[in-house]
Amino acid sequence: MSGEFNLIEKYFVNRQPQRKDVLLAAGDDCALVKAPGNVEIAVSTDTLVAGTHFLTEANPAWVAHKALASNISDLAAMGATPAWVSFALTIPEVDEAWLAPFCDSFFKLADYFGIQLIGGDTTKGPLSLTLTVQGFVPEGRALRRDGAKVGDWIYVTGNLGDSKAGLEVVLEPEQNRAKPYALELEERHYLSVPRVLAGQALVNLASSAIDISDGVIADLKHILKRSQVGASIDVSCLPISPELCQFTSDIASAQQYALTSGEEYELCFTVPEENKGSLESVLSHTGTKVTCIGQIRPVEYFELHNNGEPLSWRLTGYDHFKAN
Template sequence: MPGEFNLIETYFSNQQANRDDVVLGQGDDCALVSPPADCYIAISTDTLVCGTHFLASACPADIAHKALASNLSDLAAMGATPAWVSMGISMPEVNEPWLASFCGAFFELANQHDIQLIGGDTTKGPLTITLTVQGFVPIGQALTRGQARDGDGIYVTGTLGDAKAGLDIILKTRLSMQADINQTLEKRHYRSTPQIFAGTQLRGIASAAIDISDGLIADLGHILSRSQRGAIIDTEQLPISNELLHFAQSDILARQYALTSGEEYQLCFTVPQQHQQKLEQQLAGIPYSRIGQITNSGHIVLHEQGCEVDWELAGYDHFKDH
Protein backbone atom coordinates (compact mmCIF):
# COMPACT_ATOMS: atom_id res chain seq x y z
CA MET A 1 0.00 0.00 0.00
CA PRO A 2 1.52 3.37 -0.98
CA GLY A 3 2.45 5.81 1.77
CA GLU A 4 1.47 9.46 2.07
CA PHE A 5 4.39 10.82 0.08
CA ASN A 6 3.91 8.33 -2.73
CA LEU A 7 0.24 9.31 -2.92
CA ILE A 8 1.12 12.99 -3.10
CA GLU A 9 3.75 12.37 -5.76
CA THR A 10 1.47 10.14 -7.84
CA TYR A 11 -1.82 12.04 -7.68
CA PHE A 12 -1.22 15.64 -6.60
CA SER A 13 2.30 16.75 -7.61
CA ASN A 14 3.36 17.88 -11.07
CA GLN A 15 -0.17 17.70 -12.45
CA GLN A 16 -0.21 21.29 -13.66
CA ALA A 17 2.03 23.82 -15.32
CA ASN A 18 3.49 26.36 -12.88
CA ARG A 19 1.88 29.78 -12.79
CA ASP A 20 4.38 32.63 -13.15
CA ASP A 21 3.43 33.92 -9.69
CA VAL A 22 4.22 30.60 -7.95
CA VAL A 23 7.80 30.92 -6.75
CA LEU A 24 7.81 27.59 -4.89
CA GLY A 25 4.90 25.17 -5.04
CA GLN A 26 4.46 21.71 -3.57
CA GLY A 27 7.28 19.77 -1.94
CA ASP A 28 8.51 22.15 0.76
CA ASP A 29 7.22 23.24 4.18
CA CYS A 30 5.40 26.19 2.63
CA ALA A 31 4.55 27.44 -0.82
CA LEU A 32 5.93 30.80 -1.91
CA VAL A 33 3.82 33.03 -4.14
CA SER A 34 4.22 36.53 -5.52
CA PRO A 35 0.95 38.53 -5.68
CA PRO A 36 0.50 41.64 -7.84
CA ALA A 37 1.29 44.87 -6.03
CA ASP A 38 -2.01 46.54 -6.96
CA CYS A 39 -4.31 43.78 -5.72
CA TYR A 40 -5.71 42.42 -2.51
CA ILE A 41 -5.58 38.67 -1.99
CA ALA A 42 -9.04 37.14 -1.51
CA ILE A 43 -8.95 33.94 0.62
CA SER A 44 -11.71 31.42 1.34
CA THR A 45 -11.82 27.98 2.99
CA ASP A 46 -14.57 25.37 2.70
CA THR A 47 -14.87 21.79 3.96
CA LEU A 48 -16.90 18.96 2.43
CA VAL A 49 -17.67 16.01 4.72
CA CYS A 50 -18.90 12.60 3.63
CA GLY A 51 -22.47 12.13 4.88
CA THR A 52 -23.12 15.88 5.08
CA HIS A 53 -22.20 17.23 1.65
CA PHE A 54 -22.12 13.99 -0.33
CA LEU A 55 -22.92 10.31 0.12
CA ALA A 56 -20.20 7.69 0.41
CA SER A 57 -21.50 6.20 -2.85
CA ALA A 58 -21.09 9.48 -4.76
CA CYS A 59 -18.86 9.53 -7.83
CA PRO A 60 -15.39 10.82 -6.79
CA ALA A 61 -15.20 13.00 -9.91
CA ASP A 62 -18.47 14.70 -8.89
CA ILE A 63 -17.14 15.20 -5.35
CA ALA A 64 -13.97 16.83 -6.67
CA HIS A 65 -15.88 19.17 -8.97
CA LYS A 66 -18.28 20.15 -6.20
CA ALA A 67 -15.45 20.78 -3.72
CA LEU A 68 -13.50 23.08 -6.00
CA ALA A 69 -16.53 24.76 -7.59
CA SER A 70 -17.94 25.73 -4.19
CA ASN A 71 -14.66 27.40 -3.26
CA LEU A 72 -14.28 29.13 -6.63
CA SER A 73 -17.80 30.48 -6.13
CA ASP A 74 -16.63 32.33 -3.02
CA LEU A 75 -13.96 34.06 -5.12
CA ALA A 76 -16.59 34.91 -7.75
CA ALA A 77 -18.77 36.54 -5.08
CA MET A 78 -15.89 38.90 -4.22
CA GLY A 79 -15.10 39.69 -7.85
CA ALA A 80 -11.77 37.91 -7.51
CA THR A 81 -9.73 36.07 -10.15
CA PRO A 82 -8.57 32.60 -8.98
CA ALA A 83 -4.85 31.99 -8.48
CA TRP A 84 -3.92 29.28 -5.94
CA VAL A 85 -5.50 26.45 -3.95
CA SER A 86 -4.37 24.25 -1.06
CA MET A 87 -6.04 20.94 -0.23
CA GLY A 88 -6.35 18.87 2.93
CA ILE A 89 -7.88 15.44 2.39
CA SER A 90 -8.47 12.63 4.86
CA MET A 91 -9.50 9.12 3.81
CA PRO A 92 -10.35 6.03 5.88
CA GLU A 93 -8.06 3.98 3.62
CA VAL A 94 -6.07 4.38 0.43
CA ASN A 95 -8.27 3.89 -2.62
CA GLU A 96 -6.23 4.54 -5.73
CA PRO A 97 -9.05 4.24 -8.30
CA TRP A 98 -11.06 6.72 -6.19
CA LEU A 99 -8.11 9.11 -6.06
CA ALA A 100 -7.46 8.84 -9.79
CA SER A 101 -11.07 9.77 -10.59
CA PHE A 102 -11.12 12.54 -7.96
CA CYS A 103 -7.87 14.13 -9.12
CA GLY A 104 -8.78 13.89 -12.80
CA ALA A 105 -11.90 16.00 -12.27
CA PHE A 106 -10.23 18.31 -9.76
CA PHE A 107 -7.39 19.28 -12.09
CA GLU A 108 -9.72 19.54 -15.08
CA LEU A 109 -11.75 22.25 -13.32
CA ALA A 110 -8.63 23.85 -11.81
CA ASN A 111 -7.05 24.20 -15.24
CA GLN A 112 -10.23 25.71 -16.67
CA HIS A 113 -9.86 28.56 -14.17
CA ASP A 114 -6.04 28.73 -14.12
CA ILE A 115 -5.89 27.98 -10.40
CA GLN A 116 -2.83 26.01 -9.24
CA LEU A 117 -2.63 23.49 -6.40
CA ILE A 118 0.32 24.72 -4.33
CA GLY A 119 0.19 22.48 -1.25
CA GLY A 120 -1.85 20.67 1.34
CA ASP A 121 -1.95 17.51 3.42
CA THR A 122 -3.22 13.93 3.28
CA THR A 123 -4.06 11.84 6.34
CA LYS A 124 -6.09 8.86 7.51
CA GLY A 125 -9.58 9.58 8.85
CA PRO A 126 -13.22 10.06 7.82
CA LEU A 127 -13.54 11.13 4.19
CA THR A 128 -13.22 14.91 4.30
CA ILE A 129 -11.95 17.47 1.79
CA THR A 130 -10.89 20.96 2.86
CA LEU A 131 -9.80 23.53 0.28
CA THR A 132 -8.37 27.00 0.71
CA VAL A 133 -8.53 29.11 -2.43
CA GLN A 134 -6.81 32.41 -3.02
CA GLY A 135 -7.32 34.94 -5.78
CA PHE A 136 -6.68 38.56 -6.75
CA VAL A 137 -9.01 41.53 -6.73
CA PRO A 138 -7.87 45.08 -7.59
CA ILE A 139 -7.56 47.31 -4.54
CA GLY A 140 -10.84 49.12 -3.87
CA GLN A 141 -12.90 46.91 -6.22
CA ALA A 142 -13.81 43.90 -4.07
CA LEU A 143 -17.50 43.03 -3.97
CA THR A 144 -18.82 42.80 -0.41
CA ARG A 145 -22.17 42.21 1.31
CA GLY A 146 -22.56 45.49 3.13
CA GLN A 147 -23.20 48.26 0.57
CA ALA A 148 -26.72 47.59 -0.75
CA ARG A 149 -28.90 50.70 -0.71
CA ASP A 150 -32.60 51.56 -1.01
CA GLY A 151 -33.85 51.19 -4.57
CA ASP A 152 -31.04 48.92 -5.76
CA GLY A 153 -32.23 46.14 -8.01
CA ILE A 154 -31.71 42.56 -6.80
CA TYR A 155 -30.37 40.11 -9.37
CA VAL A 156 -29.27 36.50 -9.65
CA THR A 157 -27.28 34.66 -12.30
CA GLY A 158 -28.43 31.43 -13.92
CA THR A 159 -31.41 29.42 -12.71
CA LEU A 160 -32.25 28.45 -9.14
CA GLY A 161 -33.68 25.37 -7.45
CA ASP A 162 -32.00 22.63 -9.48
CA ALA A 163 -29.47 21.74 -6.79
CA LYS A 164 -32.19 21.12 -4.21
CA ALA A 165 -34.14 19.02 -6.68
CA GLY A 166 -30.96 17.09 -7.45
CA LEU A 167 -30.44 16.44 -3.75
CA ASP A 168 -34.01 15.15 -3.42
CA ILE A 169 -33.29 12.75 -6.27
CA ILE A 170 -30.01 11.60 -4.71
CA LEU A 171 -31.75 10.99 -1.37
CA LYS A 172 -34.81 9.53 -3.16
CA THR A 173 -37.17 11.81 -1.22
CA ARG A 174 -38.79 12.94 -4.48
CA LEU A 175 -38.32 11.71 -8.05
CA SER A 176 -39.52 12.71 -11.49
CA MET A 177 -41.29 10.16 -13.64
CA GLN A 178 -38.78 11.01 -16.37
CA ALA A 179 -35.34 9.41 -15.92
CA ASP A 180 -33.57 12.02 -18.07
CA ILE A 181 -34.85 14.84 -15.83
CA ASN A 182 -33.64 13.00 -12.74
CA GLN A 183 -30.21 12.57 -14.33
CA THR A 184 -29.99 16.21 -15.38
CA LEU A 185 -30.96 17.59 -11.97
CA GLU A 186 -28.65 15.21 -10.12
CA LYS A 187 -25.78 16.33 -12.36
CA ARG A 188 -26.58 19.98 -11.68
CA HIS A 189 -26.40 19.30 -7.95
CA TYR A 190 -22.81 18.12 -8.23
CA ARG A 191 -21.59 19.98 -11.32
CA SER A 192 -22.31 23.68 -10.76
CA THR A 193 -20.50 26.30 -12.82
CA PRO A 194 -18.71 28.90 -10.67
CA GLN A 195 -19.58 32.38 -11.90
CA ILE A 196 -16.03 33.73 -11.97
CA PHE A 197 -16.44 35.80 -15.13
CA ALA A 198 -19.72 37.34 -13.95
CA GLY A 199 -18.09 38.24 -10.62
CA THR A 200 -15.19 40.07 -12.26
CA GLN A 201 -17.58 41.89 -14.61
CA LEU A 202 -19.62 43.15 -11.65
CA ARG A 203 -16.69 45.06 -10.15
CA GLY A 204 -17.57 48.75 -10.10
CA ILE A 205 -21.24 47.98 -10.87
CA ALA A 206 -22.70 45.87 -8.05
CA SER A 207 -23.22 47.48 -4.65
CA ALA A 208 -23.26 44.09 -2.88
CA ALA A 209 -22.85 40.43 -3.81
CA ILE A 210 -22.87 36.92 -2.37
CA ASP A 211 -22.83 33.41 -3.78
CA ILE A 212 -25.89 31.23 -3.23
CA SER A 213 -24.63 28.37 -1.10
CA ASP A 214 -27.29 28.20 1.65
CA GLY A 215 -30.33 29.22 -0.40
CA LEU A 216 -31.43 32.57 -1.83
CA ILE A 217 -33.56 33.50 1.22
CA ALA A 218 -30.67 32.84 3.61
CA ASP A 219 -27.91 34.35 1.50
CA LEU A 220 -29.83 37.48 0.51
CA GLY A 221 -30.51 37.77 4.23
CA HIS A 222 -26.76 38.09 4.81
CA ILE A 223 -26.62 41.03 2.41
CA LEU A 224 -29.58 42.66 4.11
CA SER A 225 -28.10 42.13 7.58
CA ARG A 226 -24.73 43.62 6.64
CA SER A 227 -26.34 46.47 4.68
CA GLN A 228 -29.10 47.07 7.28
CA ARG A 229 -31.77 46.93 4.60
CA GLY A 230 -34.82 44.92 3.54
CA ALA A 231 -36.03 43.54 0.23
CA ILE A 232 -39.08 42.83 -1.90
CA ILE A 233 -38.82 39.67 -4.02
CA ASP A 234 -41.17 39.08 -6.96
CA THR A 235 -41.35 35.29 -6.92
CA GLU A 236 -42.70 35.18 -10.48
CA GLN A 237 -39.40 36.62 -11.70
CA LEU A 238 -37.29 33.84 -10.17
CA PRO A 239 -35.35 32.06 -12.95
CA ILE A 240 -36.43 28.42 -13.02
CA SER A 241 -35.34 25.69 -15.43
CA ASN A 242 -37.79 23.62 -17.47
CA GLU A 243 -36.40 20.53 -15.74
CA LEU A 244 -37.31 21.90 -12.31
CA LEU A 245 -40.82 22.79 -13.49
CA HIS A 246 -41.32 19.24 -14.73
CA PHE A 247 -39.87 17.87 -11.49
CA ALA A 248 -41.97 20.06 -9.16
CA GLN A 249 -45.21 19.75 -11.15
CA SER A 250 -46.21 23.08 -9.61
CA ASP A 251 -45.13 26.68 -10.28
CA ILE A 252 -45.44 27.52 -6.58
CA LEU A 253 -43.32 24.55 -5.45
CA ALA A 254 -40.71 25.31 -8.09
CA ARG A 255 -40.45 28.90 -6.82
CA GLN A 256 -40.10 27.66 -3.25
CA TYR A 257 -37.27 25.40 -4.38
CA ALA A 258 -35.64 28.39 -6.06
CA LEU A 259 -35.84 30.42 -2.85
CA THR A 260 -34.41 27.73 -0.56
CA SER A 261 -32.07 25.62 -2.68
CA GLY A 262 -28.57 25.49 -1.24
CA GLU A 263 -25.34 24.74 -3.10
CA GLU A 264 -26.50 26.50 -6.25
CA TYR A 265 -23.29 28.56 -6.48
CA GLN A 266 -24.93 31.22 -8.58
CA LEU A 267 -24.48 34.88 -7.63
CA CYS A 268 -27.00 37.15 -5.93
CA PHE A 269 -26.12 40.82 -6.29
CA THR A 270 -27.56 44.31 -6.02
CA VAL A 271 -27.11 47.13 -8.54
CA PRO A 272 -28.01 50.84 -8.28
CA GLN A 273 -30.34 52.18 -10.97
CA GLN A 274 -27.61 54.40 -12.47
CA HIS A 275 -25.56 51.31 -13.32
CA GLN A 276 -28.39 49.45 -15.10
CA GLN A 277 -27.14 50.15 -18.62
CA LYS A 278 -23.57 49.27 -17.73
CA LEU A 279 -24.80 46.03 -16.14
CA GLU A 280 -26.50 45.05 -19.40
CA GLN A 281 -23.27 45.71 -21.28
CA GLN A 282 -20.97 43.92 -18.85
CA LEU A 283 -23.14 40.81 -18.47
CA ALA A 284 -24.07 40.50 -22.14
CA GLY A 285 -24.29 36.78 -22.90
CA ILE A 286 -24.51 35.78 -19.22
CA PRO A 287 -27.95 34.61 -18.05
CA TYR A 288 -29.17 36.80 -15.19
CA SER A 289 -32.52 38.00 -13.84
CA ARG A 290 -33.85 40.91 -11.83
CA ILE A 291 -35.95 39.43 -9.02
CA GLY A 292 -36.66 42.35 -6.69
CA GLN A 293 -35.56 45.55 -5.04
CA ILE A 294 -33.78 46.66 -1.88
CA THR A 295 -35.94 48.52 0.65
CA ASN A 296 -35.45 50.08 4.08
CA SER A 297 -37.93 47.68 5.75
CA GLY A 298 -35.29 45.50 7.43
CA HIS A 299 -36.82 42.19 6.26
CA ILE A 300 -37.68 40.19 3.13
CA VAL A 301 -41.19 40.47 1.66
CA LEU A 302 -42.29 37.91 -0.94
CA HIS A 303 -44.78 38.94 -3.62
CA GLU A 304 -46.72 36.39 -5.69
CA GLN A 305 -48.98 37.82 -8.43
CA GLY A 306 -48.78 41.23 -6.78
CA CYS A 307 -49.83 39.99 -3.35
CA GLU A 308 -47.67 39.45 -0.28
CA VAL A 309 -47.29 35.77 0.69
CA ASP A 310 -45.93 34.11 3.81
CA TRP A 311 -44.33 30.82 2.81
CA GLU A 312 -42.21 30.55 6.01
CA LEU A 313 -39.14 29.44 4.06
CA ALA A 314 -35.61 28.95 5.34
CA GLY A 315 -32.26 28.19 3.73
CA TYR A 316 -30.00 25.22 4.19
CA ASP A 317 -28.35 24.68 7.59
CA HIS A 318 -25.48 22.18 7.77
CA PHE A 319 -26.05 21.63 11.51
CA LYS A 320 -29.64 20.47 11.09
CA ASP A 321 -30.68 16.99 10.10
CA HIS A 322 -31.96 16.61 6.55
Protein backbone atom coordinates in the same frame (compact mmCIF):
# COMPACT_ATOMS: atom_id res chain seq x y z
CA MET B 1 -0.53 7.49 6.40
CA SER B 2 1.47 4.61 4.98
CA GLY B 3 2.61 5.57 1.51
CA GLU B 4 1.61 9.21 2.03
CA PHE B 5 4.44 10.65 -0.05
CA ASN B 6 3.91 8.13 -2.82
CA LEU B 7 0.24 9.10 -2.89
CA ILE B 8 1.10 12.80 -3.11
CA GLU B 9 3.70 12.26 -5.82
CA LYS B 10 1.41 10.06 -7.90
CA TYR B 11 -1.82 12.04 -7.71
CA PHE B 12 -1.04 15.65 -6.80
CA VAL B 13 2.49 16.69 -7.86
CA ASN B 14 3.42 17.88 -11.35
CA ARG B 15 -0.16 17.72 -12.60
CA GLN B 16 -0.27 21.33 -13.80
CA PRO B 17 1.79 23.98 -15.58
CA GLN B 18 3.67 26.29 -13.22
CA ARG B 19 2.11 29.75 -12.77
CA LYS B 20 4.63 32.58 -12.98
CA ASP B 21 3.53 33.86 -9.55
CA VAL B 22 4.23 30.48 -7.89
CA LEU B 23 7.85 30.40 -6.77
CA LEU B 24 7.66 27.08 -4.88
CA ALA B 25 4.63 24.79 -4.90
CA ALA B 26 5.92 21.60 -3.32
CA GLY B 27 8.99 20.17 -1.68
CA ASP B 28 9.40 22.45 1.34
CA ASP B 29 7.54 23.44 4.51
CA CYS B 30 5.54 26.17 2.80
CA ALA B 31 4.58 27.22 -0.69
CA LEU B 32 6.03 30.51 -1.92
CA VAL B 33 3.91 32.81 -4.06
CA LYS B 34 4.25 36.37 -5.30
CA ALA B 35 1.24 38.66 -5.71
CA PRO B 36 1.25 41.49 -8.26
CA GLY B 37 1.06 45.08 -7.05
CA ASN B 38 -2.13 47.05 -6.36
CA VAL B 39 -4.26 44.02 -5.61
CA GLU B 40 -5.85 42.53 -2.54
CA ILE B 41 -5.83 38.79 -1.91
CA ALA B 42 -9.20 37.11 -1.39
CA VAL B 43 -9.05 33.89 0.66
CA SER B 44 -11.77 31.29 1.27
CA THR B 45 -11.70 27.95 3.10
CA ASP B 46 -14.38 25.24 3.05
CA THR B 47 -14.61 21.69 4.33
CA LEU B 48 -16.75 18.98 2.78
CA VAL B 49 -17.44 15.88 4.87
CA ALA B 50 -18.70 12.55 3.57
CA GLY B 51 -22.21 11.94 4.86
CA THR B 52 -22.87 15.65 5.34
CA HIS B 53 -21.98 17.32 2.04
CA PHE B 54 -21.89 14.24 -0.17
CA LEU B 55 -22.60 10.53 0.13
CA THR B 56 -19.64 8.19 0.38
CA GLU B 57 -20.86 6.31 -2.70
CA ALA B 58 -21.13 9.47 -4.80
CA ASN B 59 -19.22 9.70 -8.06
CA PRO B 60 -15.71 10.86 -6.98
CA ALA B 61 -15.36 13.02 -10.10
CA TRP B 62 -18.54 14.88 -9.14
CA VAL B 63 -17.35 15.23 -5.54
CA ALA B 64 -14.08 16.80 -6.70
CA HIS B 65 -15.90 19.25 -8.96
CA LYS B 66 -18.33 20.22 -6.20
CA ALA B 67 -15.55 20.72 -3.63
CA LEU B 68 -13.46 23.01 -5.81
CA ALA B 69 -16.40 24.79 -7.47
CA SER B 70 -17.89 25.76 -4.11
CA ASN B 71 -14.65 27.51 -3.14
CA ILE B 72 -14.18 29.17 -6.51
CA SER B 73 -17.72 30.51 -6.18
CA ASP B 74 -16.69 32.39 -3.04
CA LEU B 75 -14.00 34.15 -5.05
CA ALA B 76 -16.52 34.92 -7.81
CA ALA B 77 -18.80 36.58 -5.26
CA MET B 78 -15.98 39.01 -4.41
CA GLY B 79 -15.14 39.73 -8.04
CA ALA B 80 -11.77 38.01 -7.61
CA THR B 81 -9.57 36.22 -10.14
CA PRO B 82 -8.69 32.71 -8.89
CA ALA B 83 -4.99 31.95 -8.50
CA TRP B 84 -4.01 29.25 -5.97
CA VAL B 85 -5.51 26.41 -3.97
CA SER B 86 -4.32 24.32 -1.04
CA PHE B 87 -5.99 20.98 -0.40
CA ALA B 88 -6.08 18.77 2.71
CA LEU B 89 -7.47 15.28 2.07
CA THR B 90 -8.48 12.92 4.85
CA ILE B 91 -9.17 9.44 3.50
CA PRO B 92 -9.75 6.07 5.20
CA GLU B 93 -7.32 4.24 2.89
CA VAL B 94 -5.53 4.69 -0.40
CA ASP B 95 -8.21 3.79 -2.93
CA GLU B 96 -6.85 4.28 -6.44
CA ALA B 97 -10.23 3.58 -8.05
CA TRP B 98 -11.57 6.60 -6.12
CA LEU B 99 -8.50 8.85 -6.30
CA ALA B 100 -7.90 8.64 -10.04
CA PRO B 101 -11.26 10.05 -11.22
CA PHE B 102 -11.32 12.48 -8.28
CA CYS B 103 -7.96 13.99 -9.21
CA ASP B 104 -8.71 14.02 -12.94
CA SER B 105 -11.86 16.05 -12.29
CA PHE B 106 -10.17 18.29 -9.70
CA PHE B 107 -7.32 19.30 -11.99
CA LYS B 108 -9.59 19.68 -15.01
CA LEU B 109 -11.62 22.34 -13.18
CA ALA B 110 -8.52 23.93 -11.64
CA ASP B 111 -6.86 24.23 -15.04
CA TYR B 112 -10.01 25.68 -16.58
CA PHE B 113 -9.92 28.56 -14.09
CA GLY B 114 -6.12 28.91 -14.07
CA ILE B 115 -5.75 27.79 -10.46
CA GLN B 116 -2.58 26.01 -9.34
CA LEU B 117 -2.46 23.56 -6.45
CA ILE B 118 0.36 24.87 -4.26
CA GLY B 119 0.22 22.60 -1.21
CA GLY B 120 -1.84 20.67 1.28
CA ASP B 121 -1.84 17.52 3.34
CA THR B 122 -3.04 13.91 3.34
CA THR B 123 -4.22 12.14 6.49
CA LYS B 124 -5.81 8.80 7.32
CA GLY B 125 -9.32 9.07 8.75
CA PRO B 126 -12.99 9.55 7.82
CA LEU B 127 -13.35 10.96 4.31
CA SER B 128 -13.28 14.78 4.24
CA LEU B 129 -11.91 17.51 2.00
CA THR B 130 -10.65 20.94 3.08
CA LEU B 131 -9.72 23.49 0.45
CA THR B 132 -8.34 27.00 0.70
CA VAL B 133 -8.51 29.08 -2.46
CA GLN B 134 -6.88 32.45 -3.01
CA GLY B 135 -7.36 35.02 -5.72
CA PHE B 136 -6.71 38.63 -6.69
CA VAL B 137 -9.08 41.56 -6.69
CA PRO B 138 -8.12 45.14 -7.61
CA GLU B 139 -7.29 47.15 -4.52
CA GLY B 140 -10.39 48.64 -2.88
CA ARG B 141 -12.78 47.16 -5.44
CA ALA B 142 -13.83 43.82 -3.94
CA LEU B 143 -17.55 43.09 -4.01
CA ARG B 144 -18.87 42.87 -0.44
CA ARG B 145 -22.12 42.21 1.39
CA ASP B 146 -22.40 45.59 3.08
CA GLY B 147 -22.94 47.97 0.15
CA ALA B 148 -26.64 47.58 -0.74
CA LYS B 149 -28.74 50.75 -0.57
CA VAL B 150 -32.47 51.38 -0.59
CA GLY B 151 -33.65 51.47 -4.20
CA ASP B 152 -30.98 49.10 -5.53
CA TRP B 153 -32.24 46.26 -7.73
CA ILE B 154 -31.71 42.62 -6.73
CA TYR B 155 -30.40 40.21 -9.35
CA VAL B 156 -29.41 36.55 -9.57
CA THR B 157 -27.39 34.66 -12.17
CA GLY B 158 -28.51 31.44 -13.85
CA ASN B 159 -31.50 29.35 -12.78
CA LEU B 160 -32.45 28.59 -9.20
CA GLY B 161 -33.82 25.48 -7.52
CA ASP B 162 -32.24 22.72 -9.61
CA SER B 163 -29.72 21.82 -6.91
CA LYS B 164 -32.45 21.21 -4.32
CA ALA B 165 -34.29 18.90 -6.69
CA GLY B 166 -31.05 17.08 -7.44
CA LEU B 167 -30.37 16.64 -3.74
CA GLU B 168 -33.79 15.05 -3.27
CA VAL B 169 -32.87 12.53 -5.95
CA VAL B 170 -29.60 11.80 -4.12
CA LEU B 171 -31.26 11.35 -0.73
CA GLU B 172 -34.46 9.56 -1.75
CA PRO B 173 -33.75 7.84 -5.09
CA GLU B 174 -36.61 5.34 -4.82
CA GLN B 175 -39.13 8.15 -4.44
CA ASN B 176 -37.64 10.68 -6.87
CA ARG B 177 -35.58 8.95 -9.56
CA ALA B 178 -38.65 8.21 -11.68
CA LYS B 179 -39.66 11.89 -11.80
CA PRO B 180 -39.02 13.88 -14.99
CA TYR B 181 -35.39 15.00 -15.44
CA ALA B 182 -34.29 13.44 -12.14
CA LEU B 183 -30.88 12.38 -13.46
CA GLU B 184 -30.20 15.75 -15.07
CA LEU B 185 -31.05 17.56 -11.84
CA GLU B 186 -28.90 15.20 -9.77
CA GLU B 187 -25.97 16.02 -12.02
CA ARG B 188 -26.63 19.75 -11.69
CA HIS B 189 -26.50 19.40 -7.89
CA TYR B 190 -22.86 18.32 -8.15
CA LEU B 191 -21.66 20.10 -11.29
CA SER B 192 -22.34 23.79 -10.76
CA VAL B 193 -20.34 26.37 -12.74
CA PRO B 194 -18.76 29.16 -10.65
CA ARG B 195 -19.63 32.60 -12.04
CA VAL B 196 -16.08 33.97 -12.07
CA LEU B 197 -16.40 36.09 -15.22
CA ALA B 198 -19.71 37.53 -14.06
CA GLY B 199 -18.23 38.43 -10.68
CA GLN B 200 -15.29 40.18 -12.31
CA ALA B 201 -17.64 42.08 -14.63
CA LEU B 202 -19.70 43.28 -11.67
CA VAL B 203 -16.77 45.05 -10.00
CA ASN B 204 -17.55 48.80 -10.06
CA LEU B 205 -21.14 48.00 -11.11
CA ALA B 206 -22.77 46.02 -8.27
CA SER B 207 -23.19 47.52 -4.82
CA SER B 208 -23.10 44.14 -3.03
CA ALA B 209 -22.85 40.44 -3.86
CA ILE B 210 -22.92 36.96 -2.35
CA ASP B 211 -22.84 33.45 -3.76
CA ILE B 212 -25.91 31.28 -3.26
CA SER B 213 -24.77 28.41 -1.07
CA ASP B 214 -27.68 28.33 1.43
CA GLY B 215 -30.55 29.43 -0.82
CA VAL B 216 -31.26 32.89 -2.21
CA ILE B 217 -33.73 33.78 0.55
CA ALA B 218 -31.16 32.95 3.24
CA ASP B 219 -28.12 34.39 1.48
CA LEU B 220 -29.88 37.62 0.51
CA LYS B 221 -30.62 38.12 4.20
CA HIS B 222 -26.86 38.15 4.85
CA ILE B 223 -26.63 41.13 2.50
CA LEU B 224 -29.62 42.77 4.17
CA LYS B 225 -28.12 42.34 7.63
CA ARG B 226 -24.68 43.64 6.68
CA SER B 227 -26.13 46.53 4.66
CA GLN B 228 -28.89 47.32 7.21
CA VAL B 229 -31.65 47.30 4.58
CA GLY B 230 -34.74 45.27 3.67
CA ALA B 231 -36.06 43.75 0.45
CA SER B 232 -39.09 43.03 -1.69
CA ILE B 233 -38.95 39.85 -3.82
CA ASP B 234 -41.34 39.04 -6.68
CA VAL B 235 -41.43 35.24 -6.91
CA SER B 236 -42.97 35.42 -10.39
CA CYS B 237 -39.59 36.72 -11.61
CA LEU B 238 -37.50 33.86 -10.21
CA PRO B 239 -35.50 32.13 -12.99
CA ILE B 240 -36.68 28.51 -13.00
CA SER B 241 -35.65 25.82 -15.45
CA PRO B 242 -38.26 23.86 -17.43
CA GLU B 243 -36.77 20.69 -15.93
CA LEU B 244 -37.47 21.88 -12.38
CA CYS B 245 -41.06 22.79 -13.29
CA GLN B 246 -41.66 19.28 -14.57
CA PHE B 247 -39.90 17.67 -11.59
CA THR B 248 -42.05 19.55 -9.06
CA SER B 249 -45.19 19.48 -11.27
CA ASP B 250 -46.44 22.92 -10.14
CA ILE B 251 -45.07 26.43 -10.35
CA ALA B 252 -45.55 27.35 -6.67
CA SER B 253 -43.42 24.39 -5.56
CA ALA B 254 -40.77 25.27 -8.14
CA GLN B 255 -40.70 28.86 -6.84
CA GLN B 256 -40.21 27.62 -3.28
CA TYR B 257 -37.38 25.37 -4.44
CA ALA B 258 -35.81 28.38 -6.15
CA LEU B 259 -35.98 30.42 -2.95
CA THR B 260 -34.54 27.77 -0.63
CA SER B 261 -32.19 25.66 -2.76
CA GLY B 262 -28.64 25.57 -1.43
CA GLU B 263 -25.36 24.76 -3.14
CA GLU B 264 -26.44 26.52 -6.30
CA TYR B 265 -23.25 28.62 -6.50
CA GLU B 266 -25.00 31.26 -8.53
CA LEU B 267 -24.53 34.92 -7.56
CA CYS B 268 -27.06 37.19 -5.89
CA PHE B 269 -26.15 40.85 -6.23
CA THR B 270 -27.58 44.36 -6.02
CA VAL B 271 -27.24 47.12 -8.60
CA PRO B 272 -27.98 50.84 -8.13
CA GLU B 273 -30.60 52.36 -10.44
CA GLU B 274 -27.94 54.36 -12.31
CA ASN B 275 -26.03 51.17 -13.20
CA LYS B 276 -29.03 49.06 -14.19
CA GLY B 277 -28.90 50.09 -17.83
CA SER B 278 -25.24 49.05 -18.14
CA LEU B 279 -25.71 45.59 -16.70
CA GLU B 280 -26.59 43.74 -19.90
CA SER B 281 -23.72 45.18 -21.92
CA VAL B 282 -21.19 44.66 -19.12
CA LEU B 283 -22.16 41.00 -18.78
CA SER B 284 -22.59 40.29 -22.48
CA HIS B 285 -19.13 38.77 -22.90
CA THR B 286 -19.63 36.36 -19.99
CA GLY B 287 -22.57 34.44 -21.45
CA THR B 288 -24.27 34.64 -18.07
CA LYS B 289 -28.03 34.84 -17.69
CA VAL B 290 -29.11 37.43 -15.09
CA THR B 291 -32.59 38.10 -13.73
CA CYS B 292 -33.97 40.94 -11.62
CA ILE B 293 -36.06 39.42 -8.80
CA GLY B 294 -36.77 42.42 -6.56
CA GLN B 295 -35.61 45.65 -4.98
CA ILE B 296 -33.92 46.80 -1.80
CA ARG B 297 -36.28 48.41 0.73
CA PRO B 298 -35.79 50.14 4.10
CA VAL B 299 -34.40 48.15 7.02
CA GLU B 300 -36.62 45.50 8.70
CA TYR B 301 -38.86 45.35 5.63
CA PHE B 302 -38.99 41.95 3.93
CA GLU B 303 -41.72 40.91 1.55
CA LEU B 304 -42.41 38.03 -0.80
CA HIS B 305 -45.08 38.69 -3.40
CA ASN B 306 -46.36 37.28 -6.66
CA ASN B 307 -46.96 40.11 -9.13
CA GLY B 308 -47.92 42.36 -6.22
CA GLU B 309 -50.01 39.78 -4.34
CA PRO B 310 -48.47 39.27 -0.86
CA LEU B 311 -47.37 35.75 0.06
CA SER B 312 -47.28 34.28 3.56
CA TRP B 313 -44.76 31.54 2.80
CA ARG B 314 -42.53 30.73 5.77
CA LEU B 315 -39.35 29.50 4.19
CA THR B 316 -35.88 28.77 5.51
CA GLY B 317 -32.61 28.28 3.73
CA TYR B 318 -30.72 25.14 2.86
CA ASP B 319 -29.47 22.78 5.57
CA HIS B 320 -26.68 20.31 4.75
CA PHE B 321 -28.06 16.79 4.78
CA LYS B 322 -27.02 14.61 7.69
CA ALA B 323 -25.39 11.23 7.60
CA ASN B 324 -27.63 8.19 7.84
